[in-house]
Amino acid sequence: MTRSFEDAIAITRYLGLRHIWIDSLCILQDDPEDWDRELATMHAVYSNAVLTISVTGAEDGTLGCFAGRKLKKYVPIPYSDSKSGLDGQVYAFALPAALEARPDKYIEMSSEPLSARAWCFQERVLSRRVLHFATDQMYFECNAGFQSEDGLHLKKRYFTLHGDPRSGFLPVPGGSTSDTNMQLWYNILWSYGPRKLTKSSDKLPAFAGVAAVFAERLRDQYLAGIWRKSMIEGLLWQALDVAEVKDRKPSWSWVSIDGIPTSGLIGRWEQLAFIIDCQVDLVGESRFGEVKSGWIKMEAPLLPLILVESVRSSDDRETGLPLKQKHLFFRTPRGLRTPGQVDPRTPGGVDAKSTGRFDSIGQRHEEAETLAREGKVFALVLAVDVGDTSHKLMIYHSLLVTPVDEGGDGTTLKRLGFVNLEIESLGEDEVRTSRTTVTLE
Incomplete structure (x- = not known):
């Protein structure tokens, strides 16, 4: 003992x-x-x-x-009271200022x-x-x-x-x-x-x-750390301060990373994806315990992302980011311009209106860039901000995903990270009308 x-x-x-x-x-x-x-x-x-x-x-x-x-260092402090005739000393120690x-x-x-x-x-x-x-x-x-x-x-x-x-x-x-x-x-x-x-x-x-x-x-039903009734919101977690984890599934749950899974939705938003079915395979009997695997079948806009530019910052005075930080700029085929960007390392991104991050390859910039150049990165659009009626600041909250099996039909996906893109980099007509049935593992 x-x-x-x-x-x-x-x-x-x-x-x-x-x-x-x-x-x-x-x-x-x-x-x-x-x-x-x-x-x-x-x-x-x-x-x-x-x-x-x-x-x-x-x-x-x-x-x-x-x-x-x-041991704390005590300092004697004398005191006296002329009215009562009492005198003596007390002992005090300093408390940390912070x-x-x-x-x-x-x-x-x-x-x-x-x-x-x-x-x-x-x-x-x-x-x-x-x-x-x-x-x-x-x-x-x-x-x-x-x-x-x-x-x-x-x-x-x-x-x-x-x-x-x-x-x-x-x-x-x-x-x-x-x-x-x-x-x-x-x-x-x-x-x-x-x-x-x-x-x-x-x-x-x-x-x-x-x-x-x-x-x-x-x-509510608990599915590998995500709640069924609020699944869209739960899927849009953003990984901060991440340490990479090997082979921890499912990719769509925050259990797949070691780090802070902060909520990605703030304010009023509209759901663009719809859950068809979902399932989690447990190791034991407890629904709160270890998970073997899990999948979510949903209908949502699935849009290919084109790598527009890969740049390396040499001056962090402008961006507030570390020196030589790499940024990947994306758009969809119908995107009008190129403000949508994915910063594979920094959760804040460069442009406050277009931020993103790869969950597990965030520290390996070359691998992230190669994956993007090969056309294997897609935006699975789940929700859009509706707080701004002028449409100027509408942000589409999406998951960065890639096909699990290159030989398949491309609709079985795994999560790579998240990306929040403005309307110009997506093409609103496409994101509003396009629907694909996918399975997220």
Whole structure:
């Protein structure tokens, strides 16, 4: 038994509690069936716990809850009161200026070892109360707020799924709307996306507890991280700060990347694609667990993209991008001019009206350019902004896709990234009238 487990058991006894749940001891690690069975109820374990003990500052289980930490330097400050005749001294220490200026940094604890681990994310989000043993001190959070050993008390906490009205991270109150739930969903994905996994295949299992709670709230079907009722919006995620992942499927889900899957739609928009059918093949029995594969059959405009120009910036003072950044400029065959562009590395793009990114080949510019020059890149148009009635700023939100099988009919596709193109680079007549039935894998 590791030092962390021993300390956790001692703390549980000290608090007068009779039972403790430790994942790696209570779940048979080498039994896939037991693992899959327990995965489906993980959200209930943490949501119903009296307290979750988090060894937040430990790199591994050998350090325990009470690892050595750097002592604070206390300064004596004398005081006296002539009226009461009291005098003496108190001891004070300096608080980090950066943390005092942004108290949320205390709550995030982003520099703590456990905060980088994917499996530990849902444990914190699902728990009603968490006692953190960090590298510098102890912290406690619950729906009443966040408190530190040194006296800091904030009236909010980290993401919670327990309806805390004081949470600074958009809680889900009872009876909240679907839009509010979805907004919280995307906020949570932003924080979960870049967290690290020992096993790449655990991307969905490590998030299963959170997904199970949202499934109950949304009353929706969960398909490899995407919700069926809002599938068009869900498919238009944009990959930020991405580390490439090999052979994690399906390509249309954010599970295919390690990074931040931010929502691509803001404001009012009109759906241009229509889902015909969809299916996900699971590794086990849990619908929130690991996925073998998945496909979506839809009807949408599928437009070939022509590479107009490939340029390399030598001065980042104009673009705000790194030196020697490469940009790929696209249009469709009927596009009138060439503002539509895909920046394979930078999510902001060069032109604020035409932005895009390759998900997995973003750092390999030559490969992206070759794929484009060979005519193997298409825009699968899913939605269009309708907030601007003048049509001058209409942006068509599309997926960058390529055929899976060169010998096929070209309608079985995989996602390469996303691209948001203005109307002139597409040709509105074509995008409004063209419809192709495709299968996205």
